[in-house]
Amino acid sequence: MNKLSEDTEVILLLCCRLPANVAASELAKPLSHQEYVTLAKWLLRRGLSPKDLLGQRFSQHSEALEQADFDIKRLRNLLGRGVLLSFALERWDRSGIWILSRADATYPKRFKRILGQKAPAILYGAGNADALDTGGLGVVGSRDISPDVEEFVSRLARDSAMQGVNIVSGGARGVDTIAMRSAARAGGSVIGILADGLARSITTKSSREAITAGKLTLISPYTPEAGFNAGNAMSRNKLIYAASDAVLVAQAEKDRGGTWSGAIESLCNAWSPVLVQTEYPSDGLDALCERGAQPFAYENKNSIVDYLHSLRISENQAAVQVQLL
Amino acid sequence: MSLNKECALKYLRDAIGRDDAQFKAGQWKSISTLVNDRKRSLVIQSTGWGKSMVYFTSTKLLREQGCGPTIVISPLLALMRNQVESAQKLNLNAVTLNSTNTNHHETIKNKIRKNEIDILLLSPEKLNSTTFTEEYLSLIANKVGLVVIDEAHCISDWGHDFRPDYKRISRVLSRLPKGIPVLATTATANKRVETDILEQLGECTQISRGPLARPSLSLDTVRIDDPAARLAWLTKKIRSLNCSGIVYVLTQRDAERVADWLVQEGVQAKPYHGGLKQEREELETALINNEIKCLVATSALGMGFDKPDLGFVIHYQAPNSVVHYYQQVGRAGRGISKAYGILLYGEEDDQIHHFFRTSAFPPKCQILTILKYIEESKNGLSDNELKLSLNVQDRHLKRILEYLSVQDPAPIIKRNSRWLRTPHEFAFNKELIEHLTRIRESEWEDILEYGKKQKCLMQFLGEKLDDPHAKTCGKCSVCLNKPSTENDYDKETYKAALIYLGCSENKIEPRKQFSNPMLGKEFGALNSKIPKNQQAGTGYCLSRYGEPVIGKLVKEGKIGGRFNQELVTASARMIQSRWTDAKSIEWVTCIPSKRHPKLVADFAERLAIALKLPFHPALEKVQDRRPQKKMENSHFQCSNLLGAFEANIPDDFKGKDVLLIDDIVDSRWTLTIAAYLLRKQGAGLVFPFALASSAPGD
């Protein structure tokens, strides 16, 4: 059993939706990401950390929290969910799911560096967590794709895998699945960033075998039992960009859908270079190029490793220490 | 005195109803740890010490401070009922949620929402169900004030009744954030169990441990190897005792048999075991109200049973450890000044415990097969899918799945009623199992040592349980230097006991359904039901295989290849004199075998002669099959017989009732299917008869 740090315990108590399928009206509403960030900043300013809110320590800070306009009653209710949390932790542990919070030293450094305060407070995952800091090529695209694009994606993923480049994707139907599957078949390492159903995904035969072999890391910023939700799917896109040295868009519709908005978001925030494939052009991909995405002429690239290296952001920036709770 | 202690004392006095009541040593310390320090406390005190007072008072104080309700986890339904009533004396609203009060669940839920419940009593099974935790626990979980683990020795790997349900609870406990007070209580925990519990509660746990000696108990132990002598001894002893009590036995079968015997001897005794369901509460009440002399019980009459004036606990067979013995014998004399605790033991106990020990853990190959099967499935497997494809006994399958799913980390989990393989590796822990087996062996040796009576019996029990207060009692047979009473029984009763053990026929209730509808259709039925006019009637078997007197003869015959004439005579006598329903039988037939074609047929022919009825071999084995005893579960046993037999009945016998003979009955499938085929071919009623039923281990 991986004993959680007290900080992580508190962040879970504050932010985790427990249990996944009971109407929220019955329960204290967990902190939204923004609400958590506000609280974390407040703690940081006072030289405190989340664990200082645990148990009877809470009352030492309750007055100050109240003055800073925090809803004390709600915080107290959320922090009182220890029994419920311990049941969930036991269940997740049993299924092979680990938890990292922004307060953990082992939380992926890339996420903090690239996303700053937008980095999710909690990550649920299975498989090798260290892989999350090793970069790779992100591959994203629509759920419904043409056979041509399908062929392209599986070729690219297979070649990357054979050159030792991680494939990062979102685990959705279409481009995501094809990229992850062909990389895995070629013996490559895969990082899947899921919007829903982490608990379900890790027990399928293929995922389980890849996780056991150390070839697959699955993570999600949402509770492992969470069901599909379009908002969650949008919002986890940033992790695909943060985990990748560059992200290739295989197919996208202009002005519509998660692929498009994810790419635009990355371009605006400079999370990671956005590439578009040039073998099967489309209006959507052209439009992305107009907004700053780079054409990726695969036939001219001998080595994906070298290419990704040439794109990598200067190392000084990587050295910047980001203090985040 | 702090304010809390004053309040606490007031509650104690209210509850007990005496103005001068004081806390017992340890009670207040424990309450203060829970309420003032919000820490954890372990209470090891004998029953009757007042463990519930600790959490009643703590709950009261915590509720006043605005805390949420207390959750009590207890495996004992009976105890729960008592607790609900006791709590009311302190104006605490306690409720229990279990499968017998489902119609109140919605009301209880509403009360929880309105914060009107102070104590929620739950069984470990309940707590482990995901729907339950989500529906109920989520309503209070953001304000649980106190968690109480009753019978906490169950969470220990070394505990004498380890339960898988508790294993999960201990894992939840170890993940429980600090600041939630936890009280663990048990009446019996030796050092090893104590250390194990502390490991799960954390280092800062406060401990309260009290003396275990029971001053009102006079202990004695007697070795009697001959089962008939044991029965005769028991009869005389019970008749001489002017009070009611419990006779403990090891198996359900012995509970029935010994109770039957006592009734035959004019003692008002009733059997009590896990095979009985609703009657158990009535039986307990009958004993509590002294309406009967004794219950002959297995360990199913357990921890929650409380009768202050219980006068004796006699063990007809030795339990497997000192802890068990102490717990069971400790039920006598709780509220009276004099009570008796007598342990009988003998040769057969050793064999029974050896069997229990060697079958305690599922075999490695079975575990690995099941695991591999789940691993290779695409989307996991349901219980039923596993049963249909694996030739493993249902109870073994259940135990193995349970065993695997409580490992930490667990190699399998159950989700939406399917078993799934997790990414966790599974290493079969041979050392742990060997270690546990060695512990069990040494626990059994302790019992044998107790039987040797080399020191004060009460002191011996206390020392084995690591009780620092153990000392000589002054009233056991060793302290009083009493001579052994092994020959103290009536010769006439002994003779009757010999005869009683000799004729131990028992009923055979044939099956009324095929193992599933598909198989039913293959046998030519419409679904899984066997039509009423094609079922076998109630039958009899003459003995238990290998047991004295008849069962031993059957075993000899089976090995020697011929059943002797004594068995024919005994069978004929039983059928003619004690089996009234069988009067209508007009002919005799038997189950055929290709492996031993003569054994049963020869016996059946001779029995037919003795019964003056015609014999006709109406059944033929058309296909040889693997022996039925190698088939581990119902599905395999039933399908193994498909196409195995053919029935052919001459016209003269059609419509006439028949006696169907086999040597040994086990799963009853062979007799059920044979009767079904005979009746389909036009036989009248079919009465199954077997020489013996198979005993466990054979």
Ligand SMILES: [Zn+2]
């Ligand atoms: Zn003594």
